[in-house]
Amino acid sequence: MIKFAYTILYVPDVTRSIQFYEQVFGFVRKFVTPEKDYAELDTGDTTIAFASHSLAQNNLSAGYRASNIADRPFGIELGIVTDQVEDLIDKVWEHNGTIVEQPTQKPWGQTVAYVRDVNGFLIEICSPMH
CATH class of the missing domain: 3.30.720.110 (Signal recognition particle alu RNA binding heterodimer, srp9/1)
Incomplete structure (x- = not known):
């Protein structure tokens, strides 16, 4: 089975990011880590998730280009x-x-x-x- 499940956006502030999507689009928090470095929103079939830059840097040893x-x-x-x-x-x-x-x-x-x-x-x- 293959299913497109989520998109993760790398952001400087996970809390600020999810608040924007909650306030503008009415999405609801599905999951937030205790460290607030990763969060998911309930958006329907496909999840929008947010990861802090520090968490993303730990996962991607060669780095990435931040928005x-x-x-x-x-x-x-x-x-x-x-x-x-x-x-x-x-x-x-x-x-x-x-x-x-x-x-x-x-x-x-x-x-x-x-x-x-x-x-x-x-x-x-x-x-x-x-």
């Missing part, structure tokens, strides 16, 4: 589907996220916007495909 809000985003995004794209854009802004692209109606009828979380990770917020 930085001052740099352009990585060539990857998290996709969040909602019937209320504009409302979520407002929440992102209220909770110190960054608006990259305002909501746009695509030719196929979907509304799509792009934001960055407090760590600079790219998120697509879009309406469902019908």
